[in-house]
Amino acid sequence: MVPVIYGIFLTLSWYLSYGADWPNYGGISRSHSSEEQTLRLDWGYDEPKVLWKLEVGLGYSSVVESSGLAYTQGYKDQKNTLYCVEVNTGNVRWKYSYKSNLGDKYFQGGSRSTPTIFNNKVYLQGHEGPLYCLDAETGQVIWYKHLVRDFAGRCPTWGYAAAPLVIEEKVIVQAGATNGSLLALDANTGKEVWRGGTAEAGYASPYIRKSGRNQVVVFNQSGLSIHNLTTGIEEISYRHKTRYEVNAAQPLDWGSRMLLASGYGKGAAMLDLSKSLPKVVWESDGVACQMASLVQHNDYAYGIHGQTGANAKRATLFCLDLKSGRKVWEEKGFGVGTLILIDETLAVLSDRGELGLVPASPKGFKELARFQILGGKNNWTPPAYANGRMHCRSSSGRWVCLSMGMQ
Secondary structure: OHHHHHHHHHHHHHHHHHOOOEOOOOOOOOOOEEOOOOEOOOOOOOOOEEEEEEEOOEEOOOOEEEOOEEEEEEEEOOEEEEEEEEOOOOOEEEEEEEEOOOOOOOOOOOEOOOOEEEOOEEEEEOOOOEEEEEEOOOOOEEEEEEOOOOOOOOOOOOOOOOOOEEEOOEEEEEEEEOOEEEEEEEOOOOOEEEEEOOOOOOOOOOEEOOOOOOEEEEEOOOEEEEEEOOOOOEEEEEEOOOOOOOOOOOOEEEOOEEEEEEOOOOEEEEEEOOOOOOEEEEEEOOOOEOOOOOEEEOOEEEEEEEOOOOOHHHOEEEEEEOOOOOEEEEEEOOOOOEEEEEOOEEEEEOOOOEEEEEEOOOOOOOOOEEEEOOOOOOOOOOOEEEOOEEEEEOOOOEEEEEEOEOO
């Protein structure tokens, strides 16, 4: 028994110290965090080394990395294109394109959904409803479905944006159909396994609940919906609708409680889910996360409060006491940006393309470093961190891979 425990300890130590992949939207657990301890914090006057850059087209698809390959999709020439890139060289191994409209309703449009890597396959969703399963190494299409044409899905106003969730050989997506809002397909064939719920599709990506491994958490246009992973039956629901029916930031899973946060004047609600019916613990209109999902460290959450448009400069990065719902501190200067948590440090990407490093601490805001990484504006795509590499992608299509691990 002792050698086995020692071996597990060594494996965990290697994982934490030397890095890990980022195969899903939001990382391995979809919590927008990584336990990797490789991030360099003492930069002084140095700047991160740019390993490579690519132009991939318009959009907001984030980057995923697995087994030495990184993926994202972008829009140009009336097509969405999935790029597979070798992370050590920046060389494009393969591309897969499919026809698509721009979808520029009140914003510049382009790709939305982030690809998902699972068992050497990549699962890709387009904003008008196509869903692909491709070989992760070659780009060969294994199967194809369409959420609207094949499953009577209702495409949301700003297009399908959620990343497919793949677990237990199932691909789970929001179709938004009246007879099956949430849809599970066989990961190997695309054949329907189950469907559940009636709400229209939201823009947040589904994930597996931490305290109930057999439950899928969904934030759709109506609010929170929690489904049984085996059957698809909706087991818990809570109404949380915004003015434009936009729920885009993933709910924060905190034991028996769950924090919902939306923009458009709606704000946040902390729910107690220990009983059959959700109970509101506290509410706040000062925690309005329009797009960026919250991240958690200990009993505190960190996020972006604010709205795009004329008031974007008033947006704040904040630290929130999860127990009381009280903001501990907040700081302007990142606009309506995004953030991820790497060990105990926030990597915050501003909507103007500046990358800042901030300790995840309730003691106060402290900026360790800030770098201008991307140009343009409306950079709402969260970065990804894998194996000491930081992937940042602009809304106009600039993909930058940085070396940010300790040497």
